[in-house]
Amino acid sequence: MIIVLKPEASFEHTERLLARITAAGLKALHMPGSERVVLGALGDERVLAELHLEGDPMVESVKPILAPYKLVSRELHPHDTIVRIGEVAIGGPVFQVIAGPCAVESRDQIRNTAMAVKAAGASALRAGAYKPRTSPYGFAGHGPSGLSMLREVGDELGLPIVTEVMDTADLELVAAHADALQIGARNMQNFALLRAVGKVRKPVVLKRGMSAKIEELLLAAEYLLAAGNEQVVLVERGIRTFETATRNTLDLNAIPYIKQRTHLPVLVDPSHGTGVRDLVIPMALAAAACGADGLLVEVHENPAVALSDGAQSLYPAQFEALMAALGPVVRAVGRQM
């Protein structure tokens, strides 16, 4: 429920209303604006109705939040949220490109790839030390030593690092190394992980599940915000459809849809979205054109020998070409590189 107060509502009156909302077992939000104060009340709709806030003399209007997600909705929070990963602002005027190999494979591999993406203009480095693999025999990442290599290279090159956390048992260690925590597609509805990550004061990069509806992605983000973490970046990374020509179907409809309904920034991952190296650049440009706040792109110093996702990883020279091609598209839609 969104409760708009009259301009003459006093501080004390506002405090009393917030206390009433809290006492009813609801989550109370205080959103002072330049002209008037807006309150939020989240929780059981029946309890909300019983409060009869519309009858309060200092309440101008009471409006239900129609979407099932509340804290992530634009209804409650009209202005864009800017998420900071290190010094990098996601969701502001600058289109941000986060790049790196699928996995940290060795010190040389992560360092060489990081140097290449930095030279081409990437603003953050992303690689996995814990990899969710379909087969139990696939390379599942180096774990703690992968985290250390990633942190060292990030520090050396001055790039913030993003890496996936798959399990609550690893959360403390991953959070101690990373500038942002990725929750992967397979864990988008791991509610225990969402609740735990929601309590950490680190930005989160939340990927859409491969069979998740947009509403489910936004409700997964709601878990993070409800647990207290408002620094959430959403990622469209392709969904499973009947189409098998590509690894996934990159749902670019989701970008303007999400931007219209939520205040959270959204990135596109054209690497997992297509699974095909030669489709990454065109879909990355399309992502910029349709209003994404940036990209998550896989780049490998030598994709031919990558231990995971080589077929969708760009060669460094292709990444450089992508960065050059993005400029005019990004500017055409009113953003900056």
Ligand code: PEP
């Ligand atoms: C990844 O980012 O390398 C990854 C495993 O992605 P997703 O969770 O989107 O499949």
Ligand code: MN
């Ligand atoms: Mn990958």
